[in-house]
Amino acid sequence: MHGGKKADWAQVDADGKLVLPASVAARLGLTPGARVRVDEDTNSIRLHRPATHLTKIYLEPTTACNLDCVTCFRNAWDSEMGRMSDETFEAVFRGIARLETRPLVYFGGIGEPLVHPRTIEWIGRLHGLGCRTEMITNGTLLDAARAKALIGAGLEMLWVSIDGATPESYADVRLGAELPKVIENLARLRDMRPGGHFPKPEIGITFVAMKRNIKDLPALLKLATSLGARQFSVSNVLPVTQDLQDERLYVKTLRSTAFMDSGRIPRLSLPRMDFDESTRDALFGAFGSGWRVNFGGNSWAQGTDVCNYVEDGSMSVGWNGDVSPCWPLLHTHGSYLHGQPRSSVRHVIGNVRERGLMDLWLDPAYVAYRERVQGFGFPPCTFCGGCDISDANVEDCFGNPFPTCGACLWAQGVLKCP
16 A cells, blocks of 8 residues: 555566556556557656557637737737537547547637637537546636536536736736636636535646746645645746747756756755755755756656657647647747747648548557657757757758657646646
8 A cells, every 4th residue: 555545566477578457558558569668767667658549639629719818829820710610529529439448538729618609518528428528718708607517518627727816917918817707707616516525627727937927826826725726737938929038937947958867967866855944945956956856756857858748648639620749739830949939830640520530540650750759769959959950840950750849848848738
């Protein structure tokens, strides 16, 4: 027993083969013939999910939104606006219905899901199919009627984007919205949920950290607690405009990511201890020392060169039915890396109206791409970032085919999505 949870045990058979419990193998998609990447550490091994195991679908109902936020991708693109048709959703629904194991379906993308009139109905249909459903919203349209409908539809996780703890700091990022209204809407949904130890939908808060709002984080954590939030996800900002470059909180961080997992930097092992006035300055100094820090048995800088979209077994379906490896690749958009403009060109595998969901997922070129990303044999563009080739994800200096991921800030643990 560990922490109140029963441990799973693997066993080595007479032939020296490692045999996993059937429940673990099923949960991770370890079917006969599956290729599994293995990473070895000092006293452990890590088995990656097979690239053929689909467990999560990001579904983009619309690219339209009722707000105009300074951090939005739409400030750096020239793409067609649109919303998902019934025909496109039915193609996704049919594909999921054919799967033996239902994936998690996450409603979100560039736009506000509640702008689309069918989003809540679609959540209910997928819930009835046996899918876990999640949705992200800015919270401004979450009135009593929509809250009741989301609860009735069986939504299991509601993420709400809040980027400030005061009306002034919130409005400084999410233009056109009012924080008191969002808090009122979320508190009402919290109180409307059926009683129990684990009421649904569970509430999560997302926060985009910048120089202008990072001081609000402690107060926002207290607000999240009062609203009954069970999860809180923080991401850095992607500078989609030149002005946002000055808001980054990870300038030195990017310079240190290239060698973090290479064994070329010294290691510092710290025990768990109180984080208060007596330890704060010393711990901050240790974390910023340039050493690779292990704090209480956990790496302080873990997660470099790791694509969580691939590790999670996810695919993204845009409003028009286009399928991409991740939602950042659904739309061509611009950003800045090391002060230079950079273009991320969209990568589409196919369209769900023309090919089945699993036909697209198991497309040989798409499987090969996911395996390539798991190995992450890309140049360290986030560390280097100075050559002409790094101004787009079309090619790289290692000769990888499009799309190249060496400059992906998600893969370096800098940007995060729920």
